[in-house]
Amino acid sequence: MRQWLNKTFYYKSKFYQLANMNTKHLAEGSTNPPLSKGKLRLYSMRFCPYAQRAHLVLDAKKIPYDIVNINLVQKPKWYFERNPVGKVPAIELESGDTVYESLIIADYLDEIYPQSPLHNKNPIQKAKDRILIENFSKVTGAIFGYYRDMSEEKLENLLKELDVFDKELTKRGKTFFGGDKPGMVDYMIWPWFERLDALKKISDNKFVIPESRIKKLAHWMKSMKSDEAVKVSYIDPESHGKFVKSFLDGSPNYDILVK
Structure with a gap:
């Protein structure tokens, strides 16, 4: 009830x-x-x-x-x-x-709130998912590193970290890390993938991820954009880019979307 x-x-x-x-x-x-x-x-x-x-x-x-x-x-x-x-x-x-x-x-x-459980019920798989989420800090670190230094070296560092998640998703054999629908891993890592498109804006299109290198992950990103929960909080790349520029300039404009 x-x-x-x-x-x-x-x-x-x-x-x-x-x-x-x-x-x-x-x-x-x-x-x-x-x-x-x-x-x-x-x-x-x-x-x-x-x-x-x-x-x-x-x-x-x-x-x-x-x-x-x-x-x-x-x-x-x-x-x-x-x-x-x-x-x-x-x-x-x-x-x-x-x-x-x-x-x-x-x-x-x-x-x-037990409805629509996000964690895997299998204790071993749940533990593996937690490890994967913890290891995602390497990706976030590489993204922030690229924000500060948009060099080929920093881009390659980021791609190497993304390779790990592409291989894991390929190994799981499903569209999402959670299976046929997003689970806890998907939602915990998605926010940073949403912001990847903004890197194209602030790097004058220098930031390009070769989809052939991370095919499974590229398909995952497109599928996540269609998820109803993602749609609610989704911010377009242009707005993300404006905020990042203001943040890097030392005067973050939090109210870009306020009308």
């Missing part, structure tokens, strides 16, 4: 949720909006890949939630009462309890 009510509430609030996602990022001197009854509160930053992990799990499991975007340069003092480390994402429950760190949030939500 609870699952049915959650799904119904989610669909009714979906258009509100999409609009709420692109709201202004709250900074010093702001006040925290009151919690919405029957919803989780997600503290986010619209362009943060770690925060997008939480969005993806919430949307994949159709959990009702509202969003408060946080300015990470001028963080509100009240936010440290919710998350003492001041990072995003964090979720706040109606009880007032908070959970933070993207992977911990993902595990918590998958356990508390």
Whole structure:
């Protein structure tokens, strides 16, 4: 019954949720909006890949939630009462309890909301998936390295790390790391792949991934873009590129999408 009510509430609030996602990022001197009854509160930053992990799990499991975007340069003092480390994402429950760190949030939500389970039920496969997610830090490091130095050497470093995931996906023999539909691995690594298209924009098209080198992964990326949960939080490459440029210039513009 609870699952049915959650799904119904989610669909009714979906258009509100999409609009709420692109709201202004709250900074010093702001006040925290009151919690919405029957919803989780997600503290986010619209362009943060770690925060997008939480969005993806919430949307994949159709959990009702509202969003408060946080300015990470001028963080509100009240936010440290919710998350003492001041990072995003964090979720706040109606009880007032908070959970933070993207992977911990993902595990918590998958356990508390059993609908559409994302983790593999087989303990060994679940452990292997966790290892794969941990090892993805090598890919994120290579991506950030390329942002700073768009050289052939840095590009090759990134491609070598992507090769590992292409081979793993080929070995699994399915469209997604989770099988026939996205699972926890897919959603935990997707945010960085979404941002790869932005590299083409900010590198004047110097950044090119040869699809023949990572055929399985290239097909996976196209398939992920069609996923309903991905569509909710997806940002176009041009907007990602504008944010990255502002970030690299030292003045991140969090509110690019605010109308």
